[in-house]
Amino acid sequence: MTDPLILIILVPFAATIVAPAVARRLGAHTGWVLALAPAIVFAYVSRLLPIEPGTAHTVAVPWVGSLGIEFAFLADGLSVTFLLLISGIGALVMIYASSYLGRDPRLGRFYVFLLAFMGAMLGLVLADNLITLFVFWELTSVCSYLLIGFDHEKAEARAAALKALLVTGLGGLLLLAGFLLMGIAGEQLGLSAIAAGKISGLAAVDLREHAYYHAIFILVLLGCITKSAQVPFHFWLPAAMAGPTPVSAYLHSATMVKAGIYLLARLSPHLGGTPEWGWTVGLIGLVTMLTGSLATLGQRDMKRVLAYSTLAVLGTLVMLLGVGTEMAVKTAVVYLVAHAMYKAALFMVAGNVDHETGTRELHRLGGLRKLMPWTALAGILAALSKAGAPPMFGFIGKEMLYTTKLTVENVGAWAVVASVVANVALVASALMVSVWPFLGKRGDTPKKPHEAPLAMVLGAVLLSLMGLGRGLMPQPFETNLGSAAASAILGRPVEMHLALWHGVDPTALAVLGLSLLTLTLGGGLYFLIRRRVAPVGPLLRRLFSVGPTQLYDLTLQGIYSGADRVTRFIQSGRLRFYVMVTMLVTVIVAGPPLVRAFMGGPAAANGGWRIHEIIVAALALTAALAATALRSRLATLALVGVVGTCMGLLFVFFSAPDLALTQVMIEVLSVVILVMVLHRLPLVIKRSGRLSRGRDAVVAAAVGITMTLFVLTVARVDRDPTVSDFYLEQSVPAAHGRNVVNVILVDFRAMDTLGEITVLGAAGLGVLALLRLRRKERS
Amino acid sequence: MRDSLILRTTTRVIMPLLLLFSFFELLRGHNEPGGGFVGGLLAAGGLCLYMLAHGVDDARRVLRVDPRVLIGVGLLLALAAGLVPVFQGAPFLTGVWAENKVPGIGKVSTVLLFDVGVYLVVAGTTLLMVLSLAARDEEEDDPC
Structure with missing residues (x-):
C-alpha cells in the first residue's frame, strides 16, 4: 500500500474530505488551497521524468484473487503523459474554479465532485487491471454527470447530464462485456486468471488470433467512442457545455473525453494492427x-x-x-x-x-x-x-x-x-x-x-x-x-x-x-x-440539427411513455389485485412441477398423529374458515391471529422453539399494526359480488393446494445430510454456540443476515415515506 | 382503550419486564432459543403495549430516541462487527471472541455485537412502522 503510485490516486480522494470545510472558510480563494492536491501529484510525477521508452513501473494490491481481480497499476510513458495533463491542468482549473464560481454556496460540493473526478481519472490512466480500469472509468462518468448537472435547477443542465450519463453509461456496460471477453480469451490463450485481467499481461498472447477478437474489438470500440464522443455518439458533448466552464475546460476537453482515446491507445498493441x-x-x-x-x-x-x-x-x-x-x-x-x-x-x-x-x-x-x-x-x-x-x-x-x-x-x-x-x-x-x-x-x-x-x-x-x-x-x-x-x-x-x-x-x-x-x-x-x-452559419446549423440527437430523444421519450403505460397497468393501486397477481403467479409457476413431483414420488413417511396436534390443527382450520365467513373486520383479524398462533404451537410441538417464539411475536405485532390500519376502515366488511367472491375462492383454494403440495413434497425429499450435519457439528467448536439456528443466523451466514436487516430497515423507512406522502396529499 | 386505568397501570410494570426479557433473549440466544431477532420483536412488542395504553407521545418519550436512529445504529453495529476481523486479517464477518468472560453476559464476541445490531434494527423498524401508523391515527402533523 505504501507505493507512491497508489498514494497519488488517493490524494484527490483524501482532499474531497476537507474540501467542503475549506470552501466554507475561504470562499473564492478555495482553489489556491485545494490546488495543492493536484500540485502534489504533478510534482511527484514530474520527478519520474525522463521516462525511458519501453519501460513501465507496476504495482499490484490483491482485491478479489479468486476472480483474477486486483488493484494493479502501471506507469509508463502513456500513463505519465496523462497523469501530467490531469494533475497539471487540474491544478490550474482548481485555482480557476473558485474564482469563477465566486460566492456560490455549493462551492464545497463542486470541489468534492471535481476532486473525486480527478482521482478517478488518475486511477483510470494508471490501472493495469481491466476491472480496476472499469471501476475508475464508470466513476468518471458518474462525476461527469454530477458536474454537468451542477446547476441542477436548470432543466437544460439536468437533461444534458442525463444524456452524457446514458451515452457513456451504455458504452461502459458494453466495455465491461468486452473486458470480460478479453479476460476469458486471455485465459484460453494460456494466461493465468490474474495475468489475463492485466493489461500488461495481454502482451504475452495474441488476442487477434482468438475467436472472440471481433466481439472484443466491437465492444471495446463502442465503449471508447461513446466516452470520446465519436460519431454517432458525439451529440452528448456539445450538450455537456451546460456545465460550469471549469468543468468544460477540464472534463470535456482536456481529460475525460480523452479517456476513450487513452483506452484505444492503451489497447492498440493488443487489439490494433x-x-x-x-x-x-x-x-x-x-x-x-x-x-x-x-x-x-x-x-x-x-x-x-x-x-x-x-x-x-x-x-x-x-x-x-x-x-x-x-x-x-x-x-x-x-x-x-x-x-x-x-x-x-x-x-x-x-x-x-x-x-x-x-x-x-x-x-x-x-x-x-x-x-x-x-x-x-x-x-x-x-x-x-x-x-x-x-x-x-x-x-x-x-x-x-x-x-x-x-x-x-x-x-x-x-x-x-x-x-x-x-x-x-x-x-x-x-x-x-x-x-x-x-x-x-x-x-x-x-x-x-x-x-x-x-x-x-x-x-x-x-x-x-x-x-x-x-x-x-x-x-x-x-x-x-x-x-x-x-x-x-x-x-x-x-x-x-x-x-x-x-x-x-x-x-x-x-x-x-x-x-x-x-x-x-x-x-x-x-x-x-x-x-x-x-450564410455559412445557418446552413451548417440546419445541416447538423438532424441526426442521432433526435434518435436519442425519441428513444428516451419511448422509454418514458412505455414505462408509464406498464406502471399504470401493473400498479393499479388496489391491494387485492396485487395479492391476487402474486398468488396466481406462484400457483402457475410452482403448481405444475409440484403436482408432477407429488404424483410420481413415494408416500410421505407419516409418524402418526398425536391428540394435541390434531386439536391445534383443527383449531387453526376452524379459525381460517370462520375468518372468511365473518363480516366484522376486527373479528376476522383476531381469527387470522388465531391461525398464526396455532402455527406457532405446531412449531413448538415439532421442536422448533426459535421459530415458534418469532412466529408468536410476529403475530402479535401484525395484529397491532393491522388494528391501527383497520381503525381507518369501516368496521363491517362490504361484501363483493357473488362472482368475484367465487373467483377469490378459486384463487385461494389453488394457492392452498399448491402450498400443501409444496410442504408434502418437501417433506419427502431426501436431503443431503452433510449440510445440516456440518452445522450441527461445527456449531459449538467453530462458533461457540449451542443454538444452531442462531449461530447460522449471526455467524455462519451472517452476511445474509446483514443484507436482510438492511432491507428491513429500508422497508421501515419506506413505510414512513408512504405514510408521509399520503398525509401531504391530504393536506 | 387509552382510558383504561388497569391497562395503564399494568403496562408500567409489564413494559420494563418485557424489555428486560428481550435483553435476556438477546443474550442467551447463542446457546438457548432466542436471539437478536426475537429480542428486537419483544422489545418492540413491549413498547407497543405501552403505546396502546398511554398514547404515541408518551411511548416516544419513554423510547427517548427516534426509531430511525435505532435502525441506523443497529446497521452500523452489525457492520462494525463485520469489520473488526478485517483489521485482524480475517475475512469480513468472521467471529472474534474475547479471552475472558464478562460476568452476567458470558463470552463477549463480535457475534454478540452483530446480534445487538440485529436487535436494534428489528426493534427500530417495527417501532417505526407502528409509531408512525399510530401517529397517523391521531392525526398529528409530524410522526417523527
Whole structure:
C-alpha cells in the first residue's frame, strides 16, 4: 500500500474530505488551497521524468484473487503523459474554479465532485487491471454527470447530464462485456486468471488470433467512442457545455473525453494492427473530424464553438490511432498534448469573457483586447496553437498530421483532402474565438467588462505560453515523455524527433505548403463568416440539427411513455389485485412441477398423529374458515391471529422453539399494526359480488393446494445430510454456540443476515415515506 | 382503550419486564432459543403495549430516541462487527471472541455485537412502522 503510485490516486480522494470545510472558510480563494492536491501529484510525477521508452513501473494490491481481480497499476510513458495533463491542468482549473464560481454556496460540493473526478481519472490512466480500469472509468462518468448537472435547477443542465450519463453509461456496460471477453480469451490463450485481467499481461498472447477478437474489438470500440464522443455518439458533448466552464475546460476537453482515446491507445498493441481495426477506427475518426470541424463553423456561442472543435480533434486522434503507424502514433501523442493545453486555455478564456461581459455570444463581443489584455493574450496564443500556426506546439502537431497522411501508403489522397478541410475549419474557428471577441470594435455586452482576477487569468496564460514554449523547444518533451508515450502505444521502443523546420526535402516542403495553404484558406473562411458574405452559419446549423440527437430523444421519450403505460397497468393501486397477481403467479409457476413431483414420488413417511396436534390443527382450520365467513373486520383479524398462533404451537410441538417464539411475536405485532390500519376502515366488511367472491375462492383454494403440495413434497425429499450435519457439528467448536439456528443466523451466514436487516430497515423507512406522502396529499 | 386505568397501570410494570426479557433473549440466544431477532420483536412488542395504553407521545418519550436512529445504529453495529476481523486479517464477518468472560453476559464476541445490531434494527423498524401508523391515527402533523 505504501507505493507512491497508489498514494497519488488517493490524494484527490483524501482532499474531497476537507474540501467542503475549506470552501466554507475561504470562499473564492478555495482553489489556491485545494490546488495543492493536484500540485502534489504533478510534482511527484514530474520527478519520474525522463521516462525511458519501453519501460513501465507496476504495482499490484490483491482485491478479489479468486476472480483474477486486483488493484494493479502501471506507469509508463502513456500513463505519465496523462497523469501530467490531469494533475497539471487540474491544478490550474482548481485555482480557476473558485474564482469563477465566486460566492456560490455549493462551492464545497463542486470541489468534492471535481476532486473525486480527478482521482478517478488518475486511477483510470494508471490501472493495469481491466476491472480496476472499469471501476475508475464508470466513476468518471458518474462525476461527469454530477458536474454537468451542477446547476441542477436548470432543466437544460439536468437533461444534458442525463444524456452524457446514458451515452457513456451504455458504452461502459458494453466495455465491461468486452473486458470480460478479453479476460476469458486471455485465459484460453494460456494466461493465468490474474495475468489475463492485466493489461500488461495481454502482451504475452495474441488476442487477434482468438475467436472472440471481433466481439472484443466491437465492444471495446463502442465503449471508447461513446466516452470520446465519436460519431454517432458525439451529440452528448456539445450538450455537456451546460456545465460550469471549469468543468468544460477540464472534463470535456482536456481529460475525460480523452479517456476513450487513452483506452484505444492503451489497447492498440493488443487489439490494433488488423485491417478491421484500421478501417473502422480510422473511418469513425475521420467522420467525427469532419462533422466536428464543419459544425463548429455554424456555432456563435464561444463554448459551443470550442466543443465542436474538440470533437474534430478527438476525431483526428481516433483516426490517427486507427492508422496506427509509427508516424501516426507519434502525431497522436503530440496532437493530444498540444490540444489539451490550448483547449483548456481557450475554455478558460471563454469563461473569463462570459464572466466579465455576461455573454458568450460572439456577435455581441468585440474589442476586448484593451479591457482584458491578459485574457486576450492567452486567447490569441492558444488560438494560434489551435490553428496550427508556427511557432506553436500545435503547428508541429499539424505538420506531423500532414506528414502522416502523405507518407502512409494505405491512406489515399482523399484522407489528405479531408484533413486539410478539417484543419481549414479549425483555423477559422480558432480565429472565431480569438480575433472576434478581442479585436475590432467594442461589442454591446450586458456587463461592463474588465480584466478577470489573477486566479482566472493564470491558468489560461500559463497553458498558452507553454504551447509556445513547447513549440520553440520541443526537445525536452520528446526525450522526457513523447518517445516513451509513443512506445507504449506502439508496444515497442521508438524515438521521437520534433522540429519546427524540417529542412529542404520534398515531403517536408509539401507539408509546409499544405500548412500555409490551410492557414490562408482558414483565414479566408473566417473573413467570409465574419462579413456574412455567405450564410455559412445557418446552413451548417440546419445541416447538423438532424441526426442521432433526435434518435436519442425519441428513444428516451419511448422509454418514458412505455414505462408509464406498464406502471399504470401493473400498479393499479388496489391491494387485492396485487395479492391476487402474486398468488396466481406462484400457483402457475410452482403448481405444475409440484403436482408432477407429488404424483410420481413415494408416500410421505407419516409418524402418526398425536391428540394435541390434531386439536391445534383443527383449531387453526376452524379459525381460517370462520375468518372468511365473518363480516366484522376486527373479528376476522383476531381469527387470522388465531391461525398464526396455532402455527406457532405446531412449531413448538415439532421442536422448533426459535421459530415458534418469532412466529408468536410476529403475530402479535401484525395484529397491532393491522388494528391501527383497520381503525381507518369501516368496521363491517362490504361484501363483493357473488362472482368475484367465487373467483377469490378459486384463487385461494389453488394457492392452498399448491402450498400443501409444496410442504408434502418437501417433506419427502431426501436431503443431503452433510449440510445440516456440518452445522450441527461445527456449531459449538467453530462458533461457540449451542443454538444452531442462531449461530447460522449471526455467524455462519451472517452476511445474509446483514443484507436482510438492511432491507428491513429500508422497508421501515419506506413505510414512513408512504405514510408521509399520503398525509401531504391530504393536506 | 387509552382510558383504561388497569391497562395503564399494568403496562408500567409489564413494559420494563418485557424489555428486560428481550435483553435476556438477546443474550442467551447463542446457546438457548432466542436471539437478536426475537429480542428486537419483544422489545418492540413491549413498547407497543405501552403505546396502546398511554398514547404515541408518551411511548416516544419513554423510547427517548427516534426509531430511525435505532435502525441506523443497529446497521452500523452489525457492520462494525463485520469489520473488526478485517483489521485482524480475517475475512469480513468472521467471529472474534474475547479471552475472558464478562460476568452476567458470558463470552463477549463480535457475534454478540452483530446480534445487538440485529436487535436494534428489528426493534427500530417495527417501532417505526407502528409509531408512525399510530401517529397517523391521531392525526398529528409530524410522526417523527
